[in-house]
Amino acid sequence: MQDFLQTEEILVNMGPQHPSTHGVLRLVIRTDGEMVRETYTHIGYLHRCAEKIGENLTYKQFVPYTDRLDYLASINNNLGFCLAVENLAQIEVPERAAYLRVMGAEMNRIASHLVSYGTLGMEAGAFTPFFYGFREREQLVAIIEKMCGARLTYHYARLGGVMRDITPEIARDTREFVRTMEQRWEEYNTLLSFNEIFIKRTANVGIIPRDMAIGYGLTGPCLRGSGVEWDLRKDDPYSLYERFAFTVPYGDGRMGTVGDSWDRYWVRMVEIKESLKIITQVLDGLPEGPIMGKVPRVLKLPVGEAYMRVENPRGELGFYLVSDGGTKPYRLRIRGPSFCNLSIMNALGRECLVADVVMILGSIDVVLGEVDR
Amino acid sequence: MQSYIDALIQNIGILQQVPPLIIYTAAILLGCAVVFGYISVVAMIMIYAERKVAGHMQSRYGPMRVGPHGILQSVADSIKLLLKEDTVPDKAHRFLFKLAPLLVFAGAFVPFAVLPFSEHLVISRMNIGIFYILSLAAIEVIGVIMAGWASGSKWSLYGGMRLAAQMVSYEIPMALAVLTVVAFSGHLGLHEITHAQGKWPWEWFASPLKSPFTAVGFVVFYIAGLASTKRLPFDLPEAESELVAGFHTEYSGMRFAYFFIGEYTAMYVVCAATAVLFLGGWNGPFPGVVNMLGKTFFLLFVMIWLRWTLPRLRIDQVIFVCLKVLLPISLICVIGAALQAVLF
Numbered sequence: 027m028q029d030f031l032q033t034e035e036i037l038v039n040m041g042p043q044h045p046s047t048h049g050v051l052r053l054v055i056r057t058d059g060e061m062v063r064e065t066y067t068h069i070g071y072l073h074r075c076a077e078k079i080g081e082n083l084t085y086k087q088f089v090p091y092t093d094r095l096d097y098l099a100s101i102n103n104n105l106g107f108c109l110a111v112e113n114l115a116q117i118e119v120p121e122r123a124a125y126l127r128v129m130g131a132e133m134n135r136i137a138s139h140l141v142s143y144g145t146l147g148m149e150a151g152a153f154t155p156f157f158y159g160f161r162e163r164e165q166l167v168a169i170i171e172k173m174c175g176a177r178l179t180y181h182y183a184r185l186g187g188v189m190r191d192i193t194p195e196i197a198r199d200t201r202e203f204v205r206t207m208e209q210r211w212e213e214y215n216t217l218l219s220f221n222e223i224f225i226k227r228t229a230n231v232g233i234i235p236r237d238m239a240i241g242y243g244l245t246g247p248c249l250r251g252s253g254v255e256w257d258l259r260k261d262d263p264y265s266l267y268e269r270f271a272f273t274v275p276y277g278d279g280r281m282g283t284v285g286d287s288w289d290r291y292w293v294r295m296v297e298i299k300e301s302l303k304i305i306t307q308v309l310d311g312l313p314e315g316p317i318m319g320k321v322p323r324v325l326k327l328p329v330g331e332a333y334m335r336v337e338n339p340r341g342e343l344g345f346y347l348v349s350d351g352g353t354k355p356y357r358l359r360i361r362g363p364s365f366c367n368l369s370i371m372n373a374l375g376r377e378c379l380v381a382d383v384v385m386i387l388g389s390i391d392v393v394l395g396e397v398d399r
Numbered sequence: 400m401q402s403y404i405d406a407l408i409q410n411i412g413i414l415q416q417v418p419p420l421i422i423y424t425a426a427i428l429l430g431c432a433v434v435f436g437y438i439s440v441v442a443m444i445m446i447y448a449e450r451k452v453a454g455h456m457q458s459r460y461g462p463m464r465v466g467p468h469g470i471l472q473s474v475a476d477s478i479k480l481l482l483k484e485d486t487v488p489d490k491a492h493r494f495l496f497k498l499a500p501l502l503v504f505a506g507a508f509v510p511f512a513v514l515p516f517s518e519h520l521v522i523s524r525m526n527i528g529i530f531y532i533l534s535l536a537a538i539e540v541i542g543v544i545m546a547g548w549a550s551g552s553k554w555s556l557y558g559g560m561r562l563a564a565q566m567v568s569y570e571i572p573m574a575l576a577v578l579t580v581v582a583f584s585g586h587l588g589l590h591e592i593t594h595a596q597g598k599w600p601w602e603w604f605a606s607p608l609k610s611p612f613t614a615v616g617f618v619v620f621y622i623a624g625l626a627s628t629k630r631l632p633f634d635l636p637e638a639e640s641e642l643v644a645g646f647h648t649e650y651s652g653m654r655f656a657y658f659f660i661g662e663y664t665a666m667y668v669v670c671a672a673t674a675v676l677f678l679g680g681w682n683g684p685f686p687g688v689v690n691m692l693g694k695t696f697f698l699l700f701v702m703i704w705l706r707w708t709l710p711r712l713r714i715d716q717v718i719f720v721c722l723k724v725l726l727p728i729s730l731i732c733v734i735g736a737a738l739q740a741v742l743f
Binding site for chain 1: 453458557560561707715
């Protein structure tokens with residue numbers, strides 16, 4: 027009888043062509059019915075040799091390439107690379123430019139979190155949050171478009187400063203966006219955050235304990251969701267972040283356990299609000315002055331190395347730069363937050379349900395452009 | 400309907416020379432054609448309505464290009480589906496793969512035989528009407544499991560398996576919820592159940608004034624109905640973010656259209672059954688058909704509304720809700736309704 031009635035484990039290929047793998051991630055899951063026994067992550071489908079390209083281009087030429095790393099947070103990426111080069115080349119950035127960079131970075135953070143909000147809702151089966159998120163993102167992208175002319179690959183932060191100054195119209199639009207977003211934020215929570223089914227789907231799912239989060243090198247909302255207060259904007263300020271007042275949200279296990287998917291989601295939601303505060307402060311205290319520092323036409327960096335890290339929407343983005351004195355970097359190494367955060371997927375995606383794998387991946391919120399680089 | 404045909408034969412002389420079997424067959428085919436036409440139109444309207452309602456709920460317009468305000472969108476979609484290449488995957492079990500959509504469609508189609516639109520507008524006044532609907536709706540489930548297994552795709556198999564698990568969970572509370580009504584009407588026929596209810600909302604079984612037990616039964620039946628039609632929050636068999644498209648992943652063209660129309664028809668059947676059982680059927684302030692259609696389409700709108708608002712449950716949560724929440728509640732309701740029917 028036992029030979030006749032046997033069950034089998036099925037190996038399922040989730041991706042690279044799958045609706046909820048955020049692009050081209052491939053998950054191989056070993057399933058026993060609805061239970062997932064093991065998850066293996068396969069990456070590399072979007073590899074574009076970003077680091078090698080960096081070694082063959084001048085510093086100025088590489089800045090637009092950083093847009094394509096985490097394409098949902100282009101300004102943050104620009105900022106990280108520019109800071110690394112400016113650090114090594116001792117370029118002074120005017121105060122106004124630093125303020126504008128902060129504003130751009132925070133706007134981009136909101137835009138990125140809105141996408142994350144929408145896609146997580148969609149992975150839970152709720153379609154409407156996606157459109158709500160994109161409605162506000164559209165308003166934001168329109169403002170950024172006025173700032174720099176692009177809608178996805180902004181290239182706003184440049185070596186020595188920013189691309190263009192803001193006009194009174196942009197300032198007015200931004201203030202209006204802040205007002206709208208504060209109202210809509212409440213609407214978002216009614217629709218998704220405190221929805222009973224959504225809480226059931228995310229609370230106590232994909233729990234990352236504090237030690238595990240630190241052990242796997244997680245950063246950003248994934249780390250803070252596990253209750254670790256670590257935000258580079260506070261703990262290692264760059265680009266005058268120390269002048270702005272904001273709080274760093276972290277997971278407290280309100281709906282279940284500390285470090286579950288809901289906590290990671292909620293950290294992102296609160297970060298949207300905090301970013302709005304920073305944007306208002308930038309607009310209120312924007313100093314007069316130039317927006318571009320003195321950058322030589324042919325930029326040669328002194329021999330040496332620099333590592334600069336910034337707080338991206340997804341975590342710590344680091345640029346390690348080695349210069350041999352030429353116009354191009356001798357070695358460029360990018361530490362992408364998505365890559366490190368994704369490394370925990372294999373550990374989380376076991377002994378859970380198929381639907382949980384999707385929610386865990388959504389709550390880690392990776393961008394494959396940055397994982398594969 | 401048989402009485403109508405007999406009356407027709409009596410009154411029209413020529414028909415008396417034709418063998419009755421041929422007349423009955425012709426009448427049945429004609430009835431089928433009328434119902435088929437009706438559900439095709441209803442499914443088209445509902446697909447359009449769903450997209451429009453979804454659009455407006457999501458701060459966009461929905462279809463706008465084909466015809467004024469996109470009213471011809473469903474027609475365009477149907478033509479597209481008709482013209483599409485019909486593919487059968489290599490690994491599929493060809494016979495079952497082709498049979499499955501027909502079975503799903505048939506399961507959704509046959510309940511129309513007993514669904515009353517008004518006092519007289521009904522194909523058959525069957526004395527076990529609601530039992531017939533519940534049992535034939537189960538055919539659809541076999542079709543879905545068949546589709547999932549025969550596709551030869553792992554995602555489809557998961558969809559079929561999920562539906563099987565879901566089916567055994569929701570059908571029990573659904574049947575028990577029907578029993579609360581039957582306790583009062585004392586009859587399984589849809590006409591008798593409708594006659595047990597009055598013209599105004601407080602005389603319907605959905606009203607706590609009539610009986611608190613049937614009012615709870617109404618909620619249980621509607622939730623179980625959502626599960627039986629694979630609508631959110633119970634759309635796990637076709638969860639697109641997990642299973643690509645679930646059981647119909649491998650289907651294209653007309654076969655996919657059968658699933659699609661079958662799903663909307665099943666929704667219509669569930670809503671119409673809910674209207675008859677709990678909302679007084681054709682009773683109401685307006686002419687019969689208007690009342691019936693109004694109630695049905697309102698319930699359909701609620702289904703669409705829920706779909707574009709709620710996230711999806713997980714499979715263990717679906718089974719938990721059905722077996723540990725809805726089942727005890729409906730059992731208590733059946734006992735309560737029976738006691739109330741006997742004692743008061």
